[in-house]
Amino acid sequence: MAGRKIRNMEEFAEVSGISRPTVSKYFHDPGSVRKSTRARIEEALERYEYRPNIFAMNQNRRLTKNIGIVVPYLADPFFAEIARNLERRCIDAGFFPLLFSSHGEQAQENAILDSLRLLKPAGVLLAALGRPSDHDHIKRFCADVPTVLFDSYLDATGAAFVGSDHAQVLRLMVDYLCRSGQPPVYFEMRNPVNPNANRRRAGYVAAMESLGQTPEIVRVDGQGWNFEQIGFDGGGALIERGGFATDTVLCNNDRLAIGLIAAAYAKGVKVGRGPECTLRIAGMDDHPFSQFTCPPMTTIAQDYAAIADRSVETLFNVIENGALTEPRAETLFEGRLVMRDSA
Amino acid sequence: MAGRKIRNMEEFAEVSGISRPTVSKYFHDPGSVRKSTRARIEEALERYEYRPNIFAMNQNRRLTKNIGIVVPYLADPFFAEIARNLERRCIDAGFFPLLFSSHGEQAQENAILDSLRLLKPAGVLLAALGRPSDHDHIKRFCADVPTVLFDSYLDATGAAFVGSDHAQVLRLMVDYLCRSGQPPVYFEMRNPVNPNANRRRAGYVAAMESLGQTPEIVRVDGQGWNFEQIGFDGGGALIERGGFATDTVLCNNDRLAIGLIAAAYAKGVKVGRGPECTLRIAGMDDHPFSQFTCPPMTTIAQDYAAIADRSVETLFNVIENGALTEPRAETLFEGRLVMRDSA
DNA sequence: TTATAAAAGTTACGCGCGTAAAGTTTTTAT
DNA sequence: ATAAAAACTTTACGCGCGTAACTTTTATAA
Numbered sequence: 012m013a014g015r016k017i018r019n020m021e022e023f024a025e026v027s028g029i030s031r032p033t034v035s036k037y038f039h040d041p042g043s044v045r046k047s048t049r050a051r052i053e054e055a056l057e058r059y060e061y062r063p064n065i066f067a068m069n070q071n072r073r074l075t076k077n078i079g080i081v082v083p084y085l086a087d088p089f090f091a092e093i094a095r096n097l098e099r100r101c102i103d104a105g106f107f108p109l110l111f112s113s114h115g116e117q118a119q120e121n122a123i124l125d126s127l128r129l130l131k132p133a134g135v136l137l138a139a140l141g142r143p144s145d146h147d148h149i150k151r152f153c154a155d156v157p158t159v160l161f162d163s164y165l166d167a168t169g170a171a172f173v174g175s176d177h178a179q180v181l182r183l184m185v186d187y188l189c190r191s192g193q194p195p196v197y198f199e200m201r202n203p204v205n206p207n208a209n210r211r212r213a214g215y216v217a218a219m220e221s222l223g224q225t226p227e228i229v230r231v232d233g234q235g236w237n238f239e240q241i242g243f244d245g246g247g248a249l250i251e252r253g254g255f256a257t258d259t260v261l262c263n264n265d266r267l268a269i270g271l272i273a274a275a276y277a278k279g280v281k282v283g284r285g286p287e288c289t290l291r292i293a294g295m296d297d298h299p300f301s302q303f304t305c306p307p308m309t310t311i312a313q314d315y316a317a318i319a320d321r322s323v324e325t326l327f328n329v330i331e332n333g334a335l336t337e338p339r340a341e342t343l344f345e346g347r348l349v350m351r352d353s354a
Numbered sequence: 355m356a357g358r359k360i361r362n363m364e365e366f367a368e369v370s371g372i373s374r375p376t377v378s379k380y381f382h383d384p385g386s387v388r389k390s391t392r393a394r395i396e397e398a399l400e401r402y403e404y405r406p407n408i409f410a411m412n413q414n415r416r417l418t419k420n421i422g423i424v425v426p427y428l429a430d431p432f433f434a435e436i437a438r439n440l441e442r443r444c445i446d447a448g449f450f451p452l453l454f455s456s457h458g459e460q461a462q463e464n465a466i467l468d469s470l471r472l473l474k475p476a477g478v479l480l481a482a483l484g485r486p487s488d489h490d491h492i493k494r495f496c497a498d499v500p501t502v503l504f505d506s507y508l509d510a511t512g513a514a515f516v517g518s519d520h521a522q523v524l525r526l527m528v529d530y531l532c533r534s535g536q537p538p539v540y541f542e543m544r545n546p547v548n549p550n551a552n553r554r555r556a557g558y559v560a561a562m563e564s565l566g567q568t569p570e571i572v573r574v575d576g577q578g579w580n581f582e583q584i585g586f587d588g589g590g591a592l593i594e595r596g597g598f599a600t601d602t603v604l605c606n607n608d609r610l611a612i613g614l615i616a617a618a619y620a621k622g623v624k625v626g627r628g629p630e631c632t633l634r635i636a637g638m639d640d641h642p643f644s645q646f647t648c649p650p651m652t653t654i655a656q657d658y659a660a661i662a663d664r665s666v667e668t669l670f671n672v673i674e675n676g677a678l679t680e681p682r683a684e685t686l687f688e689g690r691l692v693m694r695d696s697a
Numbered sequence: 698t699t700a701t702a703a704a705a706g707t708t709a710c711g712c713g714c715g716t717a718a719a720g721t722t723t724t725t726a727t
Numbered sequence: 728a729t730a731a732a733a734a735c736t737t738t739a740c741g742c743g744c745g746t747a748a749c750t751t752t753t754a755t756a757a
Contacts (some may be wrong), residue, residue: 067713
């Protein structure tokens with residue numbers, strides 16, 4: 012750690028006594044150079060603390076080490092948690108993750124994809140906005156860059172899809188709720204920005220019908236990603252107007268459920284399974300905060316780590332071998348019922 | 355929107371009938387070229403949809419348009435929300451934000467700073483890990499890159515600091531709690547990773563003493579950033595062992611309070627100000643979910659938007675004029691008491 | 698119309714690195 | 728020891744763009 016400052020690979024090659032192309036090779040793959048050469052480079056590396064400029068590297072490389080990660084809304088803890096898992100796995104695999112949030116806006120999503128293209132990423136992990144997305148734009152992007160879609164389903168786009176099996180998830184939850192009490196009413200936003208809303212609703216309807224129950228859907232107004240607030244406001248109004256068709260509510264996602272549970276508390280409605288309770292509320296996602304609602308929320312856990320693992324793994328596969336299967340590979344993870352006290 | 359694909363500025367210059375250097379000038383500042391030239395370029399721009407490669411631009415530019423944003427832990431909604439605000443403001447100002455999370459690890463923070471240096475960012479907005487940070491590493495970085503620190507205070511590092519006035523915040527909260535009931539016990543983690551823990555504790559002690567009260571601090575064990583869990587576990591154990599010295603608890607931050615409120619609920623302890631309540635719990639930060647706890651949390655709001663605004667504004671100032679003031683500028687925002695029902 | 702300034706074009710080099718080709722040295726195998 | 732293979736060095740060019748120096752064209756003024 013000393014001496015002159017190293018400004019580029021040329022200078023570093025000089026002080027290490029190795030030619031620049033060989034040094035370049037070393038950084039591309041340390042195992043590709045002779046042991047004695049590696050030793051000399053690594054010794055110099057300790058003395059001079061040089062690191063190649065990753066953005067200059069990417070200029071000529073066919074395969075860069077950049078991985079783009081795009082989520083629709085990063086302030087949503089679900090995506091924050093997924094992103095955290097994805098980043099870690101990319102780093103562990105020697106890649107350089109770059110994280111972007113579309114902030115719920117199509118223009119932003121498109122802009123991110125455009126910028127990402129310039130970064131020449133080895134691959135991209137994309138959770139699209141869903142309905143608000145510019146599908147053509149995304150498709151064009153996927154044609155140029157190896158892309159694995161996750162969480163948010165877009166038809167026939169990208170090299171692979173990793174998400175959750177909403178049909179199974181809803182069946183699981185609806186089964187449980189019907190078995191343990193009154194059939195659930197489904198609670199969602201009227202204009203859902205959440206990318207999976209439609210599939211979940213369909214899953215609910217199918218599950219109810221297969222049990223011989225009539226589906227009952229309640230929709231509340233609200234714009235944007237402030238789900239808790241929307242659940243709180245809409246739920247509160249509904250409770251005041253006499254409550255739901257049954258004593259059981261299944262929310263489209265945990266954040267909506269968090270709002271609804273808070274609304275019930277505010278209105279003095281006891282939530283839970285106990286004898287003195289008059290409302291059961293269930294969510295979906297096993298949001299990081301759902302275990303801290305009062306009462307703790309019964310929900311369906313998505314295996315964040317597994318989704319992240321499989322997404323990254325699939326992407327690396329696509330990067331190395333190209334999109335193998337003609338109809339793109341789709342991995343759907345099953346959910347796990349997390350029994351807590353709210354339903 | 356048609357014709358051949360434009361691969362670089364050279365090709366675009368060709369189809370627009372303008373020389374490449376002039377085109378380059380146009381992209382640097384559209385107003386710097388003749389009106390007729392600008393018209394021709396913009397016309398070609400519509401026909402061919404070309405955008406310069408931002409990462410190649412940055413290679414030679416003195417001042418790039420990249421802004422690095424670094425937060426200690428992005429899965430924490432507080433930082434997610436701040437990051438969202440910062441990103442938006444950078445985009446609006448024509449910059450290109452790049453977001454990184456240190457994931458609570460020093461090695462990660464250092465690696466991010468190293469990579470960021472290569473991006474030749476115009477400036478960096480850094481919320482450091484705090485205690486776990488490699489202060490020397492950060493200082494060296496700040497010497498090379500215009501950096502505004504925010505939220506997490508590091509002594510004499512960076513060109514400016516924007517954060518909150520913990521002394522004022524604690525005074526406000528302690529005053530309120532003492533005035534409205536028993537004096538608060540302070541609840542925190544034994545080994546806080548949260549960067550502001552020390553200043554907050556000091557603020558608590560000072561505020562209590564100025565009111566003639568004896569500070570009482572309770573510390574719970576726990577590692578990492580899973581604050582709710584730590585608050586839940588530690589708080590639950592404390593409640594079982596007989597509770598706190600007074601009936602009022604002030605938590606180091608909202609997330610800890612969320613856990614503690616959940617623990618109280620689980621143990622059947624009524625939280626709030628009402629006559630039947632036996633525990634008051636207050637937090638700090640006005641975390642996005644704090645209004646949905648049961649009961650809704652009384653806390654101190656930090657003005658996310660103002661902090662983000664000022665941070666970005668300060669950074670732009672530093673970028674344009676260099677670090678003006680010798681002792682770096684420090685902006686401390688006051689908090690606002692958010693009276694809800696938990697205390 | 699002519700002088701003059703401003704803008705645009707031309708040419709050339711540089712950023713930090715990838716990478717291919719050709720020649721040289723070292724290692725491994727025979 | 729000798730041949731073959733492997734690893735290295737040298738040389739040179741390219742990525743997409745910034746930018747400086749110089750020449751030519753265009754706009755403005757007198």
